[in-house]
Amino acid sequence: MKGNEDEDDNGPSSRSDSNQELSFMSTEQVLEVLQVQVKECDDNEFLEEISEFIYRPLCRKYQEVAKSIFVSSSGTSASVKRKSHQDYQEKINGLTINMRLFEKGANLFEGDTSTLLYKHLLKTIATDVVNIIFEMVAIENLMSLSENEKFTNETRLKLLNKLSIDWKAPMTKLNSSLSNKDTEDFFKQLDIITGSEYCDIMIKKIDKKKERQLLFNHRQALADQLERETEAAMALHLVCVILFQYHTNTLLHAPGRCVPQIITYLQNNITVAEFKMLNDYQKLIVQQVTEKSRKSESETDETDVTEDSKSPGILLAEGITSIKMLVKTMKKQTTIEE
Numbered sequence: 001m002k003g004n005e006d007e008d009d010n011g012p013s014s015r016s017d018s019n020q021e022l023s024f025m026s027t028e029q030v031l032e033v034l035q036v037q038v039k040e041c042d043d044n045e046f047l048e049e050i051s052e053f054i055y056r057p058l059c060r061k062y063q064e065v066a067k068s069i070f071v072s073s074s075g076t077s078a079s080v081k082r083k084s085h086q087d088y089q090e091k092i093n094g095l096t097i098n099m100r101l102f103e104k105g106a107n108l109f110e111g112d113t114s115t116l117l118y119k120h121l122l123k124t125i126a127t128d129v130v131n132i133i134f135e136m137v138a139i140e141n142l143m144s145l146s147e148n149e150k151f152t153n154e155t156r157l158k159l160l161n162k163l164s165i166d167w168k169a170p171m172t173k174l175n176s177s178l179s180n181k182d183t184e185d186f187f188k189q190l191d192i193i194t195g196s197e198y199c200d201i202m203i204k205k206i207d208k209k210k211e212r213q214l215l216f217n218h219r220q221a222l223a224d225q226l227e228r229e230t231e232a233a234m235a236l237h238l239v240c241v242i243l244f245q246y247h248t249n250t251l252l253h254a255p256g257r258c259v260p261q262i263i264t265y266l267q268n269n270i271t272v273a274e275f276k277m278l279n280d281y282q283k284l285i286v287q288q289v290t291e292k293s294r295k296s297e298s299e300t301d302e303t304d305v306t307e308d309s310k311s312p313g314i315l316l317a318e319g320i321t322s323i324k325m326l327v328k329t330m331k332k333q334t335t336i337e338e
Contacts, residue, residue, distance in 0.1 A: 024059040027051050088136050089201050092129055092194070097206050098251075099125045101214065103183055105244065105252035113261045118182045120255045126186050127178055134159055134175075136199055137167060170198060219245050226324060232316035233285050235323055240278070242327050243270065274326055281316070281323055288312035 025033075030051040041047060099121055106117035131151040138144055138159055145155060156175050160168055170193050177186040194201035206214075219242060226238040233256060240262040241252045247269035254262060263278045270278075291312065310318075 024055075024062045027055050030055055030058070084139075085136075085200075088132060091132055092201055093204050095125050095129045095132075096190070096203055097214070098253075099129070099183070100206065101211065101218075101251045102253040105248065105250040108248060108250065109261065109265065113258060115181050116258055117252075117254055118180075120258075121183055121253055122178050122180065122186060125253065126183065129190065130156070130174060130178060133193060133199060134171070137163070137171060141167070167198070215245065215249065215251065218251055223327060226327060230320070232281075232288075232320055235320050236278070236281055236285065239323050239327055240266070243330065246330055270326075277319075277322065277326070281319055284312045284316050284319070288316060 031048055034047045034051055035044075038047065102121055102125070103118075106114055106121065109117060134151060134156050141163065143159060143162055145151070149155060153175075160172055160175065163171060170189065174186075174189040174193050177189045180186065191203070193199055194203055222238055222242050222245075226235060226242065229235045229238060237254075237256055237259055240259055241254060243266055244250075244252045244262055247266065252262070260282055263275070263282060266278070267275050288311075
């Protein structure tokens with residue numbers, strides 16, 4: 001009877017719902033274990049007394065171990081969640097800071113060119129930011145993409161339809177801001193969704209020292225890429241954005257179709273000879289693309305070429321080193337001009 005009383009005192013039935021503990025085996029079960037393990041003891045009453053005596057310490061120990069495992073696993077889960085949130089925050093901040101810096105470069109242009117640059121920012125970097133936020137929200141709401149499925153406008157809309165109204169409204173506005181002609185609404189919606197009411201992401205402001213470091217790192221990365229580049233159009237693109245950054249101290253994230261406008265902008269910052277070199281190289285690229293598009297089966301790309309008439313492809317290959325030298329010598333040229 002004492003064993004049964006102990007069981008009642010320590011069993012789940014005697015606990016309130018708010019303080020439930022994992023139930024240990026009964027005294028009868030403890031006795032069964034003793035009977036199996038201590039076969040040389042035939043005194044069943046003695047084993048009963050032992051089972052009743054050790055029941056409470058075993059029960060307490062069991063619950064202590066169970067609690068420590070639970071606390072440990074909960075702590076690990078919380079730690080993983082905090083790290084995940086921190087990783088998302090760092091990614092979003094990195095992309096947002098870059099976008100703000102690129103926005104400064106876009107602001108130096110006007111009309112259709114500025115619109116193209118803003119739309120390019122929204123299509124690329126801003127879309128990456130939105131995809132990260134959608135991923136965060138999907139995980140928080142126990143939703144995910146199918147295996148090997150990537151974020152597109154369609155998959156974002158699919159996730160939007162599964163969200164509660166509280167989340168659906170701001171997320172829809174954020175997603176819609178990607179189709180605008182400028183970045184103002186995007187940053188407005190980003191501030192809302194990253195606020196404490198929703199994703200609770202702290203968007204950091206960049207200081208002048210950090211900005212100078214980012215500008216240097218970006219230009220160095222572009223210069224390294226240019227050094228390895230062998231394709232004419234991309235080489236010209238890189239040269240133009242590097243020269244633009246050097247002469248304006250701002251970053252530029254531009255699509256290839258904006259290269260002619262960048263060259264025009266640079267006209268007042270570079271020599272007449274340099275401007276002519278960039279402009280002529282751009283014309284050769286356009287000529288090459290045009291000729292390739294009109295090429296028929298009977299025509300060849302670079303055959304039937306005389307010494308006096310070289311194809312655009314050959315001229316581009318010959319001129320790529322000179323184009324790259326504009327970046328390598330820009331500091332020296334600026335010093336001489338001063």
